[in-house]
Amino acid sequence: MSFFSLPKELSDPATAKFLIQPIPYEGTVSFIKGTINGPDAILAVSDQVEHFDEELLFDMTQHGVATLPSIPPADSPEEQFDRIYQTVRERKLFRNGRIPIFLGGEHSITPPIVRVAAEIYNEISVLQFDAHADLRNSYTGTKYSHGSAMRRVLEYTSNLVQVGIRSFSEEELNDCQDRVKKFITPELLKKDYSFCLDQILHKLTGQIYITIDIDAFDPAYAPGTGTPEPGGLAWREVTDILKHVSESKKIIGCDIVEVAPLGGKNVITEFTAARLVGKLMAYNYNNNM
Numbered sequence: 637m638s639f640f641s642l643p644k645e646l647s648d649p650a651t652a653k654f655l656i657q658p659i660p661y662e663g664t665v666s667f668i669k670g671t672i673n674g675p676d677a678i679l680a681v682s683d684q685v686e687h688f689d690e691e692l693l694f695d696m697t698q699h700g701v702a703t704l705p706s707i708p709p710a711d712s713p714e715e716q717f718d719r720i721y722q723t724v725r726e727r728k729l730f731r732n733g734r735i736p737i738f739l740g741g742e743h744s745i746t747p748p749i750v751r752v753a754a755e756i757y758n759e760i761s762v763l764q765f766d767a768h769a770d771l772r773n774s775y776t777g778t779k780y781s782h783g784s785a786m787r788r789v790l791e792y793t794s795n796l797v798q799v800g801i802r803s804f805s806e807e808e809l810n811d812c813q814d815r816v817k818k819f820i821t822p823e824l825l826k827k828d829y830s831f832c833l834d835q836i837l838h839k840l841t842g843q844i845y846i847t848i849d850i851d852a853f854d855p856a857y858a859p860g861t862g863t864p865e866p867g868g869l870a871w872r873e874v875t876d877i878l879k880h881v882s883e884s885k886k887i888i889g890c891d892i893v894e895v896a897p898l899g900g901k902n903v904i905t906e907f908t909a910a911r912l913v914g915k916l917m918a919y920n921y922n923n924n925m
């Protein structure tokens with residue numbers, strides 16, 4: 637399966653502008669399972685997504701979209717971390733002028749990717765959309781848990797901007813307050829959107845990596861996820877922020893994680909994710925060239 641099921645000349649990894657990297661992994665999932673099926677479900681519905689962006693009015697596939705072979709799941713969280721780190725390096729997914737888009741899988745796929753990016757670029761910032769802070773030092777007995785993903789990311793960059801957060805422990809709040817400063821909660825966004833947008837743009841410096849946990853959205857937009865939290869972000873809030881960030885910053889890569897398809901006829905979550913991939917392509921079409 638490949639994203640958009642494009643003809644050969646538009647899906648060649650050697651020349652494509654966008655590289656889709658599936659990472660079906662769920663080693664440390666704490667509640668509802670199924671995110672291992674996330675990448676395939678997103679690829680399957682991508683056929684139904686228009687290549688023509690309805691806002692910017694152009695075809696986002698003109699410079700190619702290649703889908704790479706999946707990174708297969710490993711036996712332990714440590715091995716999984718290493719496998720992702722090595723594969724992203726070997727496949728040289730961060731290359732000038734190209735943008736890798738990783739499809740999870742649980743959120744623990746993000747730290748090894750960020751590690752590679754941090755080794756390549758001088759200064760990177762991470763923009764995270766998520767319901768959860770993911771800042772626990774360890775969770776369910778492992779430092780490589782999806783609940784510790786952003787705590788691990790802080791080992792590679794101190795510049796993390798967290799949007800949509802509405803579920804965190806006292807430890808997460810206290811431990812990381814000095815580094816992360818303040819979560820941009822859905823409530824804060826609703827109250828003063830332009831202030832929040834200014835804060836996000838101001839804090840993001842250097843090259844930008846974007847990680848989107850699908851549970852950042854309100855469960856109405858993405859019910860198929862391991863730990864759905866009410867009171868989430870709306871489609872236009874997320875896309876508007878992505879648009880502004882893409883217009884003024886250099887995006888080096890993105891991931892979309894924690895899609896756990898419900899199965900049957902309810903494809904809302906994977907459809908939202910596939911549309912989001914399209915938006916990331918459209919907004920960054922002329923970026924990073």
Ligand SMILES: [Mn+2]
Pocket residue numbers: 743766767768770782785849894
């Ligand atoms: Mn997360």
